Amino acid sequence: MYALTGVTKRFTKGRKEVRALDGVDLSIGDGDWLAIQGPTGHGKTTLLQLLGALDRPTSGSVVFDGDDLAKLSERRLAAVRARSFGFVFQFFNLIPTLTAQENVETALVPLKVSAKARRERAATALADVGLADRSGHLPAELSGGQQQRVAIARALVTEPAVLLADEPTGNLDEDTRDEIIGLLEGLWKDRGLTLITVTHDSTVARRAPRIAWISKGRVSLRKDDRRVQRPRRATRKGTDGEAPPKGDDGATVPKSAGGASPVTDGTTEEETAAE
Amino acid sequence: MFLTYLRRELRRRRRQAIVVALGLALGIGLTVTVTALSSGVQSAQQSVLHSLYGVGTDISVTQQADRGSGGPQRFDVQRQRGSDQNRKSFSTDRVTAGIGLQSFGAATVAKIAKQPHVSAAAGGLSLTDVKVNGKFAQQQGQEGQGGPGRGGFGSGGSGGNPGAAPSQPPINVDTFSIEGVDLSAPGVGPLSSVDVSTGRSFTAADAKAKVAVLASGFAKQRGLTKGKTLTISGTKFTVVGVVSGGGQSTDVYLPLAAAQSLADQAGKVTTIYVKATSASAVDAARAEVKKVLPKATVTSSADLAGAVSGSLSGAASLAGNLGRWLAVVVLVAAFVTAALFTVSAVSRRVREFGTLKALGWRTRRIVGQVLGEALVQGVLGGVIGIALGFLGTYLVNRLAPALTATVANGATGGGAGGHGGTGGPGGGRFGGGFARAAQHTVEVHLAASVTIGMVVLAVALAIAGGLIAGGFGGWRAARLRPADALRRVD
Numbered sequence: 001m002y003a004l005t006g007v008t009k010r011f012t013k014g015r016k017e018v019r020a021l022d023g024v025d026l027s028i029g030d031g032d033w034l035a036i037q038g039p040t041g042h043g044k045t046t047l048l049q050l051l052g053a054l055d056r057p058t059s060g061s062v063v064f065d066g067d068d069l070a071k072l073s074e075r076r077l078a079a080v081r082a083r084s085f086g087f088v089f090q091f092f093n094l095i096p097t098l099t100a101q102e103n104v105e106t107a108l109v110p111l112k113v114s115a116k117a118r119r120e121r122a123a124t125a126l127a128d129v130g131l132a133d134r135s136g137h138l139p140a141e142l143s144g145g146q147q148q149r150v151a152i153a154r155a156l157v158t159e160p161a162v163l164l165a166d167e168p169t170g171n172l173d174e175d176t177r178d179e180i181i182g183l184l185e186g187l188w189k190d191r192g193l194t195l196i197t198v199t200h201d202s203t204v205a206r207r208a209p210r211i212a213w214i215s216k217g218r219v220s221l222r223k224d225d226r227r228v229q230r231p232r233r234a235t236r237k238g239t240d241g242e243a244p245p246k247g248d249d250g251a252t253v254p255k256s257a258g259g260a261s262p263v264t265d266g267t268t269e270e271e272t273a274a275e
Numbered sequence: 276m277f278l279t280y281l282r283r284e285l286r287r288r289r290r291q292a293i294v295v296a297l298g299l300a301l302g303i304g305l306t307v308t309v310t311a312l313s314s315g316v317q318s319a320q321q322s323v324l325h326s327l328y329g330v331g332t333d334i335s336v337t338q339q340a341d342r343g344s345g346g347p348q349r350f351d352v353q354r355q356r357g358s359d360q361n362r363k364s365f366s367t368d369r370v371t372a373g374i375g376l377q378s379f380g381a382a383t384v385a386k387i388a389k390q391p392h393v394s395a396a397a398g399g400l401s402l403t404d405v406k407v408n409g410k411f412a413q414q415q416g417q418e419g420q421g422g423p424g425r426g427g428f429g430s431g432g433s434g435g436n437p438g439a440a441p442s443q444p445p446i447n448v449d450t451f452s453i454e455g456v457d458l459s460a461p462g463v464g465p466l467s468s469v470d471v472s473t474g475r476s477f478t479a480a481d482a483k484a485k486v487a488v489l490a491s492g493f494a495k496q497r498g499l500t501k502g503k504t505l506t507i508s509g510t511k512f513t514v515v516g517v518v519s520g521g522g523q524s525t526d527v528y529l530p531l532a533a534a535q536s537l538a539d540q541a542g543k544v545t546t547i548y549v550k551a552t553s554a555s556a557v558d559a560a561r562a563e564v565k566k567v568l569p570k571a572t573v574t575s576s577a578d579l580a581g582a583v584s585g586s587l588s589g590a591a592s593l594a595g596n597l598g599r600w601l602a603v604v605v606l607v608a609a610f611v612t613a614a615l616f617t618v619s620a621v622s623r624r625v626r627e628f629g630t631l632k633a634l635g636w637r638t639r640r641i642v643g644q645v646l647g648e649a650l651v652q653g654v655l656g657g658v659i660g661i662a663l664g665f666l667g668t669y670l671v672n673r674l675a676p677a678l679t680a681t682v683a684n685g686a687t688g689g690g691a692g693g694h695g696g697t698g699g700p701g702g703g704r705f706g707g708g709f710a711r712a713a714q715h716t717v718e719v720h721l722a723a724s725v726t727i728g729m730v731v732l733a734v735a736l737a738i739a740g741g742l743i744a745g746g747f748g749g750w751r752a753a754r755l756r757p758a759d760a761l762r763r764v765d
Contacts (some may be wrong), residue, residue, distance in 0.1 A: 054633055054757040075637065081757070082635020093630040097283035102276070109276050110635035118276075154634070 001194055002028035002051060007060035009046050009217075011093070020046040021057070022217035030161075033188050033195040035208035043217045044198045045166060051196055052085050052164045053077045065161070082110040086155030088184075090167035092147040094139040099151045100126060107154045125157035126150070129183060145176035151206035152183060156191075163187070165197040169204055181207055281647050292652050295613045299656025299740045300663055302606035303733045307725060310732065311601045312671050315723030333557045336387070336547040336564055338377035338571040364687030366408035370453065370508045372400060372538035376545040379568075383467030384457075384547055386567055392560035394552045397463040400455030400502060404507055404527075430562045451493060451526040453507065455534025456480045457544070458664030464548045465525055466518070475500035478482050481530050487512035491519040493526035501726055508537055516574025606736065609656070610743050615648050617748030632757035646745035653741020654734075661725075661733045668723045675723075 011019040020043045028034055038044050049055040050062050053069045062069040065084070069077065086107070087093075094103045104122035113121065113146035124256065126135050129149040139147050146252075155163055165184065181204050188195040197208065205211050213220050285292045358537065379398065388396035454465050457478050460469075466476055472491050487505050489497075494517045499505060505512045505527065512529065535541050551560035559573055564573050621628070628641050 017443065033399065049758045052633065078636075078637045079637050080660075083632060085633075085635075087630075087633045092624075093626055095280070095627055095630075097287045098280065102279060105276060106280075107634045110640070115276075141572070158635075265616070 001030040001032070001065060001226055003061075003063040004050070005061050005063075006046070007050060007057045007062060008057045009043070009050065009055070015040070021050070021215050024060070024217070024219045025217055026212065026221075028194065028196065031192050031194055032207045032210060033185075033197070034210045034212055035206050036196065036198045036204040036212045037200070038188070038214035040045070040200075043168070043214050047212075047214060047219070048164055048166055048196065048198045051162075052079050052087060078110065082107075082158065084161045086160040086163045088151050088155050088163065088165040088168045090170040092139070092144075092151045092171070094147055094150055094154075099136050099138055100142065100146075100153075102133060102156045103139070103150055104105060104157050107158050111158060121157055122153075125153040128156065131205045143176075144172050147177055148172060148176075148180050149183065152187070156187065159191075162194040162196065165195070166199055167200065169201060177201070177204070183215070252268060277644065279649065284644075284648055285651060286663045291616055291620065292648075292655070293745065294653045295616050296659060298609040298612045299653055299737060300659035302602065302609035302740070303657055303660025303736050304663025304667055304706065305605050306736060307661060307729050307733050308603040308667030308671065308723075309599055310729050311664065311668040311723040311725050313599070314726065314729075318722065333551040333554075333575060334549040334561055334564060335574050336379075336549060336568060336571050336576065338379070338568060340377045341377055356444055361440050364408065364410045366406070368404065368406045368508045370402050370404050370537045372402050372540045372543070372545060376401065376571075378540060378543040379547060381542050383568065384544060385547060385709060386548055387564055388460075390560065390563035390567070392552050392556040392563055393549055395460045395463045395550045397457035397460035397548045398455075398531060398585040399457060399527075399546040400531060400538065400540060401462055401545045402453035402455065402534055402538050404451050405680050406449040407446065410550055418633065439471045452526040453527045453529055453534060453537070455531040455544070456528050457499070457531045457548075460548075463550045466528060469518035472519050474514070476518065476531060477528070481515070483532055484530060484707040485510065485512050485533060486515045486530065488516045488518055489514055490526050490528075491517050508536060553644075553726060606740075607684075610740050613649065613652065613656075613740055613744035617645065617744040618751050621645060621751040624752075629757050632755065638753045641752050641755075642749035645748040646742065649748055650738065650741035651681040651746030651749050653737045653739075653744065656740060657734050657737025661730055664729065664733060665725055668725050671723045699725055 004024055004026040007021055007024040008019065009025075011018045011020055024047065029244045030175065036044050036047060046055070050057055050069070051064075052235055053062075053064070053072070056070050060070070064080070067076075067080070068102060072080065101119070101122050104125050108121060109116045115152075122137060123132070129152050131146060131149050131153065134142060134146060134150075139150070142150065148171075152168075155165075163184070165203065168184065169180050172180060184195060184197070185207055187193060188191070195208075199205050210221065304731075305660050352546070358445075381398065384396050385399045387393060456464055458479050458481060460481070474488075477486070485509075489499055489505070494500065494514070497505075499514055499517075500742075501514055501516060503514050504516055507529075508525070512527075512533070518528075529537070531544070535543060547564075549560060549564060551557045554755060561573050561575055564571070631641055632638070651722055720749070
């Protein structure tokens with residue numbers, strides 16, 4: 001799915017040049033869950049932005065499904081983002097004036113989905129994350145965990161191939177963190193998503209089968225090919241038109257990693273604390 | 276989604292939206308008011324020009340007399356024997372033609388009438404009637420030696436007779452202006468613009484009759500009405516009508532032949548009134564007239580407008596300069612404020628727009644959203660602005676005092692005044708007096724009104740304000756990188 005070759009990203013801060021990424025080579029397969037960890041300011045978010053086609057590398061190539069994202073026009077990049085990627089942010093990034101339902105619908109706007117279909121799909125997505133009864137609420141009327149659920153529903157409503165989460169639990173308390181990470185893990189398992197999470201939290205990172213450690217712009221993999229065995233590989237809607245599997249109550253509220261065995265990635269407590 | 280998002284966003288920023296809309300409203304309201312005022316003043320000016328000039332007349336032609344050509348005029352004073360043998364009374368009633376003006380012959384009028392862009396031409400003879408009466412003080416041994424005074428009156432004057440016995444007050448001087456009207460071209464000339472208050476205006480049948488039409492002010496002052504008789508220099512004229520309008524520049528209208536006869540100016544006119552073939556042909560007609568009479572003063576209504584002074588002129592200047600600039604300044608300030616508010620709002624929404632870009636929204640859609648919000652504020656401002664414009668116009672109409680317009684008669688071709696000096700030292704007095712009398716003041720009421728054009732202007736300004744503000748905001752939004760959505764924490 002992803003093949004990053006010699007990816008470098010430099011920023012200029014005043015007279016200083018900052019090398020956020022320095023010759024990153026990385027491949028991410030279809031259906032992988034990769035957790036990106038590393039100290040603050042060492043390039044985690046920059047890498048996520050390049051993977052999500054939100055930015056372009058200074059040099060190197062970011063190939064996604066055969067297309068080098070570094071070379072696509074802005075228009076095509078926007079289309080790729082709309083179709084293939086879902087984003088979940090640390091601060092939820094919901095539009096404060098729109099209800100939960102409308103926030104979810106915003107992701108369908110660029111896909112030119114009819115208003116009726118938009119409403120239906122958004123309602124389904126909210127139900128999938130267990131917020132069917134909160135669809136008319138404004139973000140300010142929801143708890144942090146609920147807001148993040150809305151953000152996840154917004155990310156998933158387009159049925160993307162990749163879900164990119166930037167510190168998805170960074171702004172939540174411990175209970176809610178577990179709830180959200182469980183939700184993401186369930187979705188990853190059920191929907192066959194490629195999940196890429198940037199996190200400081202080793203508890204969250206440990207749930208991922210692969211961890212990429214990034215330091216001073218360089219990436220090293222800590223948990224090579226120790227994939228969690230998923231019960232089954234669900235087909236993504238949009239590739240075959242099938243709706244994602246639902247629970248008894250009509251929602252696909254996932255449980256936590258279930259049968260997945262806890263994975264240790266060798267990251268020391270010192271390394272984690274350093275973040 | 277577009278409208279929902281737009282409505283919710285404006286509701287969230289309603290205080291700012293109201294400030295922006297009110298700023299635009301103030302600018303637009305002021306522009307509408309000033310434009311209405313300006314239009315009202317313009318219409319008042321037109322009304323003044325209409326009253327002073329004549330509907331059918333596009334151009335008037337006069338020619339200044341060569342300096343000194345008038346020569347001194349004899350001022351016949353009749354001595355009257357009174358009861359007091361020491362005092363001798365005198366009186367004179369004299370009609371003088373075109374003071375300071377060159378006269379034209381009928382052939383010149385005909386020649387001008389034949390010019391390609393001239394539709395009609397009519398002659399007019401401007402006369403001034405001066406009645407002077409008083410008493411001579413008797414001087415020992417000099418009785419009968421003084422003789423009549425000589426002096427200039429306009430082109431002459433009254434005093435300046437060193438040999439005359441000094442007169443003693445009271446000396447009554449009574450002047451009024453007379454206009455000989457060419458009845459062969461009824462649509463052109465001084466009577467073409469007047470409104471008949473009582474009686475009638477002249478008809479072609481009056482060409483040789485001893486009839487007069489009086490200006491309403493003059494008729495009121497003299498207590499003359501239709502059917503009464505006015506004696507001018509010994510000739511009796513029957514009043515057939517009283518007219519208003521016409522700028523009060525003339526007190527008495529007489530048929531041209533009668534006027535010529537009074538002033539011994541048979542076949543002569545001092546003013547030629549010209550009607551062009553069309554409004555667009557006025558300049559061409561003017562050039563043709565100038566070619567026929569190179570030395571003549573050829574005045575069109577546009578020239579006359581420049582000669583209007585008084586509070587109307589002040590209002591025109593106020594509306595044209597101060598008002599317009601004030602409106603421009605307020606509008607620009609409103610536009611800048613709206614633009615700054617919009618840019619500021621966009622800056623506060625970096626993460627929001629970045630998120631939308633991350634969701635795949637194209638820059639165009641986001642710019643459209645910002646533009647839409649700014650446009651709604653602009654249109655809201657426009658609606659309030661139009662209401663303010665109507666209110667401002669209403670207040671202007673209610674509170675504005677009556678405006679006066681003063682037009683120097685010289686501009687209309689009367690030509691009185693200014694040439695009083697040729698008759699010696701005493702002549703200046705009457706010359707100046709005529710000059711003052713030759714200024715005509717018309718009172719007009721300002722009627723500012725908001726027209727459809729002004730409403731369209733207001734809507735255009737509102738849209739422009741919205742587009743400018745939205746354009747700046749959109750430009751700021753377009754420059755946002757989606758990566759900012761992840762980076763920005765606020």
